Amino acid sequence: MTKKKKSGGKKLSAQNLQIEILKFLLTHPKKHFSARQITDQLRVINNKDSAEHALGQLVIAGSVAEFSENKFGIALHKLTTDEEVPAAISTPVKTSVPPPSAADRRPSTFDRLPSGRKFIEGRVDMTRSGAAYIVSELQDSDVYVPPKYVNGALNGDTVRVLMFSAPPRRKGGQPLRKPEGEIVAVLKRANEFFIGTLRKGRKYAMFLPDNPNMPVDIYVHLDACGDARDGDKVVVRVTDWQEGKGRVPIGKVTQTLGEIGGNDFEMKKILINQGFELSHSEEAEAEAARIPEVISPQEIARRRDFREVLTFTIDPEDAKDFDDALSFRTLENGNLEIGVHIADVTHYLKPDSNLDKEAYQRSTSVYLVDRVNPMLPEKLSNNLCSLVPHQDRLTFSAVFTFDPKGKVTGRWFGKTVIHSASEPEDALKQLTIFPELEQALKTLDRLAKQMRKEREKNGSIGFETEEVRFLLDADGAPIEAYVKERKDAHLLIEDFMLLANKEVAFYIDGKGENQQEIPFIYRVHDLPDMAKVAEFSRFAAELGYPMKLDTPKQLAKSLNDLMHAARKNERLKLLEPLAIRTMAKAVYSTQNIGHYGLGYTHYSHFTSPIRRYSDVLAHRLLDRNLDGKTYRVDKTKLEEQCKHVSTQEKKAADAERESIKFKQAELMRRHIGDEFDGIISGMIDRGFFVELAGSKAEGLVEFKYLDDTYMLEEGNLRATGKRYKRQFKMGDRVRIRIVAVDVLRRQIEMELA
Numbered sequence: 001m002t003k004k005k006k007s008g009g010k011k012l013s014a015q016n017l018q019i020e021i022l023k024f025l026l027t028h029p030k031k032h033f034s035a036r037q038i039t040d041q042l043r044v045i046n047n048k049d050s051a052e053h054a055l056g057q058l059v060i061a062g063s064v065a066e067f068s069e070n071k072f073g074i075a076l077h078k079l080t081t082d083e084e085v086p087a088a089i090s091t092p093v094k095t096s097v098p099p100p101s102a103a104d105r106r107p108s109t110f111d112r113l114p115s116g117r118k119f120i121e122g123r124v125d126m127t128r129s130g131a132a133y134i135v136s137e138l139q140d141s142d143v144y145v146p147p148k149y150v151n152g153a154l155n156g157d158t159v160r161v162l163m164f165s166a167p168p169r170r171k172g173g174q175p176l177r178k179p180e181g182e183i184v185a186v187l188k189r190a191n192e193f194f195i196g197t198l199r200k201g202r203k204y205a206m207f208l209p210d211n212p213n214m215p216v217d218i219y220v221h222l223d224a225c226g227d228a229r230d231g232d233k234v235v236v237r238v239t240d241w242q243e244g245k246g247r248v249p250i251g252k253v254t255q256t257l258g259e260i261g262g263n264d265f266e267m268k269k270i271l272i273n274q275g276f277e278l279s280h281s282e283e284a285e286a287e288a289a290r291i292p293e294v295i296s297p298q299e300i301a302r303r304r305d306f307r308e309v310l311t312f313t314i315d316p317e318d319a320k321d322f323d324d325a326l327s328f329r330t331l332e333n334g335n336l337e338i339g340v341h342i343a344d345v346t347h348y349l350k351p352d353s354n355l356d357k358e359a360y361q362r363s364t365s366v367y368l369v370d371r372v373n374p375m376l377p378e379k380l381s382n383n384l385c386s387l388v389p390h391q392d393r394l395t396f397s398a399v400f401t402f403d404p405k406g407k408v409t410g411r412w413f414g415k416t417v418i419h420s421a422s423e424p425e426d427a428l429k430q431l432t433i434f435p436e437l438e439q440a441l442k443t444l445d446r447l448a449k450q451m452r453k454e455r456e457k458n459g460s461i462g463f464e465t466e467e468v469r470f471l472l473d474a475d476g477a478p479i480e481a482y483v484k485e486r487k488d489a490h491l492l493i494e495d496f497m498l499l500a501n502k503e504v505a506f507y508i509d510g511k512g513e514n515q516q517e518i519p520f521i522y523r524v525h526d527l528p529d530m531a532k533v534a535e536f537s538r539f540a541a542e543l544g545y546p547m548k549l550d551t552p553k554q555l556a557k558s559l560n561d562l563m564h565a566a567r568k569n570e571r572l573k574l575l576e577p578l579a580i581r582t583m584a585k586a587v588y589s590t591q592n593i594g595h596y597g598l599g600y601t602h603y604s605h606f607t608s609p610i611r612r613y614s615d616v617l618a619h620r621l622l623d624r625n626l627d628g629k630t631y632r633v634d635k636t637k638l639e640e641q642c643k644h645v646s647t648q649e650k651k652a653a654d655a656e657r658e659s660i661k662f663k664q665a666e667l668m669r670r671h672i673g674d675e676f677d678g679i680i681s682g683m684i685d686r687g688f689f690v691e692l693a694g695s696k697a698e699g700l701v702e703f704k705y706l707d708d709t710y711m712l713e714e715g716n717l718r719a720t721g722k723r724y725k726r727q728f729k730m731g732d733r734v735r736i737r738i739v740a741v742d743v744l745r746r747q748i749e750m751e752l753a
Helices: 002-007 014-026 035-042 048-061 263-273 282-289 297-301 354-362 378-384 435-457 488-511 530-542 552-566 570-582 613-623 635-669
Strands: 064-067 071-074 119-126 132-135 143-145 158-163 181-188 193-200 205-209 218-220 233-240 250-256 310-312 324-330 336-343 392-402 408-419 468-472 478-483 522-524 587-589 675-684 687-692 698-702 710-712 718-721 727-729 733-742 747-752
Touching (some): 014 035, 014 064, 014 071, 014 181, 035 048, 119 181, 143 181, 193 250, 193 263, 205 233, 263 635, 282 354, 282 378, 310 435, 336 408, 336 435, 354 635, 392 613, 435 488, 530 570, 552 570, 687 733
Antiparallel strands (some): 064 071, 119 158, 193 233, 336 392, 522 587, 687 698, 710 718, 733 747
């Protein structure tokens, strides 16, 4: 009794003791403990024999190893990889446990715990309530983690979760609720940069993060504050996540921000909160500055020279980068030679350089409404690797031969040099083009439309998402919003880029067909979730558009027919973003499962290495497998790179969407009291969302302000008033008035006009 009172501990069952011991050892993977030391640390009153028995069972399971002098620790062969062990994470979760290798992520003895409990790894999707959902490749369903079991993990972190007992199931085998678990280790932090307020004291400073997903303050040494003053909004980088209960992370001020609440501040905040640095490091900039701007004759001599071949870019006036060009010429036998020329980024981006490491860490350029956060420093992205007109540029090219009927009869990949001519985006409509270029454009347009038609025939889904653009004033405030027009010239370029991406993937896969596989980075798109498709189909039928779903190809045809119908029926346009949500997300992978959305069995990304690191990887692998050479990279390492690039791509897309919502809210703030036409685009218990024409801004009309009590019907497709039986349905046209706008929360409040 005395010991129990002194320790405040309790006696655990044999199963729970095993689990608590394993959780404890996971947080101290490099240390060894005796049975008595473990029970003391756990503050339990189980005796030494009980602890030794529990440890023995864990040793048999392969999760724990016994070392000299009756000391026990984690079986490191289960956990270690060739990667460097990451820094420790602040209490109560540590990251000194390195991520398991790909092989160890498969179910193993380490995963089998008492009562069916097991460990999984996944990514944290945090909710506003403080709870989290863990997205894991090993689970059909997300794993729910209650707030008290999140244990310091942040949104986007990669974590290890101890699963609770399996949830009860329905008769058909479906679980009654999502599986649940507890985060026991953070394996990789998603973000190390945060925006917030600096509070300086006499001996130290504390940083108070704005991001609600960062629940602890950060300690900052005074000499790590730079020129920031007390109360300034700053960007802080966490340099040490710290270990031990009650300790806080340590950070360093990397940037003092501008006017609080202004447009520039909000855009920077979006980037930082998604984990993107605002500028490149001094080391990377210095490396870029040392790169010579003049192309040497020796380098040109090593390449196929296209400088005398008609070559041009087709880009809008507001294009953010110029990383592709087309060349065109007619061969003596009457065939056509069409080159797809891509900036040769890998010529300048050397593996393991500071430039390369930073490019990989970012993995993508981020395109916000009013700015680009580039993957590469400006000297590369806007100069040496930009295929600007009237300049010699180094390129990596895919050159195709077409017969007079438009069939591809030959392909060639290799390093080239080009000299492009400027070409406006409306080139196909102009009448004053010199004859050679005019004929080239007409021929390219004909071939592009032919390829487009063939793709659709083979099951490609022609989604045409509407891209919102803004007219901004000198301070970056929105004056007007509009939907960008998709012109034939843009589609022409897109079709030839698709051809190059497809043929590169075919080439690599074919080269390894009769021998050992050549690992490569593919862009893959899985089949859709048919349960989601069935729900969407029911909704489409409600709007008068039935669909056929018997086969994936039949589904693709139904979706294409729907897209064509939506061009004439504005109400059906509402279905397009909903249809996209039923689709799987396209990602990068070494496993080539094809690209369902495009109807391709082989597809990669080769055409945008200025802004996508995936294309940098593809260029390097392709180059080392040309001219009779064969090169195989470590597939496990490449798969890890694929996952990182896919994750960064999602963050960039989220940042872009958030910047659009911010600008839409800013624009609507100017129109409080004004009326607009819109379409009901979604329904929740509180009310319905309305999407406005033109700006595509979306706001909420709450039921409580209407003349009746409204109840949602199954599927959230319509709401019916209890008293007057008035109905509101998805896709209905309504006229609304802007009532209030919260720009910081990106929320627009509306009422029926």
